[in-house]
Amino acid sequence: LVFRLHNSNPQENLVKLTDFGLTRASTLYSVVGSTTSTTLAVVPLRYAAPEILLSAGLSNYSEKSDVYSMGILMWEACSQGQLPYGSIEDDSEVCRFKIKGGILSQPENCDEKLWNIMVQCWHQQSGARSTFKMLKESLCELSVQSAAFHLKNVKNKSIKNKMPTIVHNTTDSHVQRKAGTRIDSPMSNENPLMKTTIICNFCNSYLPGLGKFIHDQTFRMLNLNGKQIDDEALQHVASILADHKTLIEFNLSNNHIGHKGARHLARALRNNQTLTKLNLLNNSIGDIGAQYLAEAIHTNKEQNKLNDLLMRVKPWDARILPETLRTNQTLTTLNLSSNYIGPSGVMHLAGALGINQTLTTLKLKKNHIGDTGLQYLAEALRSNQTLTTLGLSRNTIGNAGVQYLAAALEKNQALKNLSISYNDIEDAGVQYLAEALQGNQTLTRLNLRENHICHRGAQNLAEALQNNRALDTLQLETNQIGDKGVQHFAEALRTNRVLKLLDLSCNNIGVAGAQYLARALENNKILAKLSLRNNLIGDLGLQYLAEGLHNNRSLITLELNSNNIGDSGLQYLAEALLNNQALTTLDLSENRICDEGVQYLADALRNNQKLITLDLRKNSIGPSGVQYLAEALRNNQTLTTAELDWNQRGHPGVQYLAEVLRNNQTLKALLHEDSSI
Structure with a gap:
């Protein structure tokens, strides 16, 4: 790792890391377009220790926090320069993951002893981490021969001239970013602050x-x-x-x-x-x-x-x-997704499925199978009793194809997970499926996302749910079932004792639909997750849902983001949270909640001891709202995640939360990606 130096400086392919004291949050970056001269701290979130993140980069710096960062650098070297936590695009998600005790995964071909050294650097309690002296001793004792493939000692004469050369140079370009925003590209796992040349x-x-x-x-x-x-x-x-x-x-x-x-x-x-x-x-x-x-x-x-x-x-x-x-x-697993094998290819495949007795997972996403191809597969499913997962998303499947599939499901007793999302299925096709579900008692997951299902199709599915005793997950996101369709599902939920997850997001559900669901929640004792994202519920609809939550004892997750919910709706929800003893995850992001609404929630959180995750991202919460929440969380010992990104909390709001985080041992609030910072 060479900073702003010539490529020839590395000698004998040795990696050298240098530092001149404890790391600190940078104050070199100013706020673009800011009307004030306030300089805000920029923390390298993916490299910083959890105690640094908890203090919003204001304190808790020590040798042990540097040891944590050293472990991240070791992982980066073993991963050939990949960005730490590269699979997580949102830095706030990285913060939450690290604060909860999450660590990086072991790189492929990384020696177990070297991996154990890294893990010791990442201990959640800083006092339990190694010192640099201990770290040096451990690395010296480690045999170079047991390192991962890409850390093989290139001094080995037999392959010295054949091993790939890896050189990392930092770029010298000027970077001016808002505090807390991403400095890495979401399109690549390679750190963009490094210009990487890998001769491999x-x-x-x-x-x-x-x-x-x-x-x-x-x-x-x-x-x-x-x-x-x-x-x-x-x-x-x-x-x-x-x-x-x-x-x-x-x-x-x-x-x-x-x-x-x-x-x-x-x-x-x-x-x-x-x-x-x-x-x-x-x-x-x-x-x-x-x-x-x-x-x-x-x-x-x-x-x-x-x-x-x-x-x-x-x-x-x-x-x-x-x-x-x-x-x-x-x-056991065959993935032929995005191959465009078409009906003729499926015909040959289906013939083999009628004989094969070991394949359990078949993924055929995006293959232009169509109704004809699905007819061949359906014939195979009549006799195949081993396949448990079938993925058919994005295959231009219509009502005729679903008719063949439904007939097969009446006889098949093995398939448990079926995805036919992103197709052209309408109410008539859903009717065939619903009739099959009346008798099928093995299918547990059905994904019908992004088809063309309206209220009549919803009615047929709901009637099937009243008799079906197997299906526990039904995904109907992005269809057009509306309030009429929800009414049928609400009636089914009164008697159904199996369904645990129902996703009705983006279905034009309004106040009436929320009222139907609320009545169902009063009696249902099984449903654990209800997703109503991107609908038209509003404050009045939330009032009805809140009434249903008062006595509900099963719903664990409720997703209400993007529903035009404001402060008055939060008042009713807060009252329900005082009585509800089941809900642990509540998503209210992308609404129009202001400080008054947060005050209602804060009052409820003083007594509610069940809620674990609260998502309030992309609302209109200011410093006063953050203060209400911070004061309520002084005594709350159950909430672990309060997401407040992209609000208007300002620097005083950050200070309120930072103060609470020093005393609250359970809350892990994310102070990142803020629209006002």
């Missing part, structure tokens, strides 16, 4: 060294995604795969592998006894290469344990894989 094209001169290195290590996972590997280069790795004793996952996606490379892999797979997952998405193996692999998998079916195969195939290749499914008795 795995040319022919390097792969022999890689093969030798893999042979000497106890690897369980090898990720060569997007490394420009061609057929000739792959031959070196495949040659040692046959006898490898520990490798279980091999990712070769996004490379230049053709049918010759597939042939090398096939030879290895005939003898390999450990590999369980092989990813060949986005290559060019063609129908010949697919045939090589298919033959290899089922030829040695007594030994081969491959149970998860991801392959990007062309429509004509879809005739090859079914031959494998007919005889292979180990493959």
